[in-house]
Amino acid sequence: MIGYLKGKVTNIIKSTNNRLILILEVNQIGYEVQIASRLARQLEENTSDESVQIFTHLQIREDQQILYGFASAAERDLFRQLISVSGIGTQLAIAAIDTLGLPNLVEAIVTGNIPTLVKIPGVGKKTAERIALELRTKLAQWRQAVGVATPANSATPANALTEDVEMTLLALGYSNSEIEQALSALSQDSQMLKNTKAEDWIKNAIAWLSQ
Template structure:
C-alpha cells in the first residue's frame, strides 16, 4: 500500500524515525543497521517501506534498499516470526550474515538474535533455506536504483531471480519502474 517514501528526516529515536513527506509526518520503524546509516536530521532520505495493518495499529517499517525489504517480507512469512521479530533479526544480522547462517544451518548464529531460540532458528533454516541470497550477489546498480523494484516485481510475478536480474541490468539506469517492468516482461517472454 505504501511502498516507498521520500522526505526529510525529522526525528531519530532508535528504532523509530519520523519522515516528513510533503507536510505529513510518518512514524517508521527501521532496523538498527539501517538507523546507523541514515543521514543527519533535516536531510532528505528515501525508504522502501512495508505497511502492517493490525486490528489495533498500522505499523510502517522502512529499509534503505528494496533487497532488505524483500528479506524482511520473507522473514515475516515464517511461522511464528512477526514484524518486530523480523526487525530484530535484520537489526542483529546483515543480509549477508543471515543468508550465510541459513545456508550453513548455523543455529547458534541465528539464536544470537534476541528473542530467537533454538526452535525458532531451526524453523527459520527449514522455511528459508534457498530463498534468501547473499546481499553480495545482487549488483550494487540494482540496489541503488529503480531496477531493484523492477526485479522484485518480476520475482513476485513468478520469474526466477537470476534471469530477472540479467534482463533488468540491460535496462537504462534512469528508467521508471512501470516502463521497466513492461520492457523486462517483453525480454523475458523471448527467452
C-alpha cells in the first residue's frame, strides 16, 4: 500500500466524469490522485512552491488502479471506514467528507444526526441511518483515539431525545432542514441542554420555527 505521497502539485484537472484529479510530481514521476474539491481548494490557495503531503488510499480493480488522496491520515482513515459500510462506494465516501468536513461528519455519525447526514449528495434517510448504525460505536472510539476535534457548535440533546423530537416534528410537516436549524438554535441555550423532556424541546422548536 502507498501510505502517502510527498511532492509538488503540477496540475489539478477535472475529468470527463467531473472528478478532480491531482497531478502530483514525486521524484520526476507524475501520480494521478483523485481528490475532493475541499482539498483542491486548499491546494490552489497554497501559492508556495513547497512540497505537499497527500495521504492516499489505493483501490485495485481488475481493469485499473485508482489512488484517492486526502489532506490528513484521519481523513483517509474515515474514508476507509465509510467504504466498509454496505452500499457506500468510494465516490459517495468522498462526497461525504467533501460536503461536511472531517469533524462535522464524524460528529454527525457518532450522534446519529440524520438531518445532517442527508445533506450529503446521494445519501437518503435510510442510507444515513445505516451509516450511523454501522459506524457510530467505531467512530466514537476512533475519534477519541486519534484526537479528532469536536465541532464547537456540536452541542445537541441526547440521541434518544433528538430522535423523539425529530420524528414528532417530521410528522407535523416540518422539513429535515427546518428541524436541524431549530435544534441547533435551541442547543445554544444551556438551560435547554439540561432539559430532558421531549415535549419541551418540541414546544420550543415549534415556537422557534413559527417566528
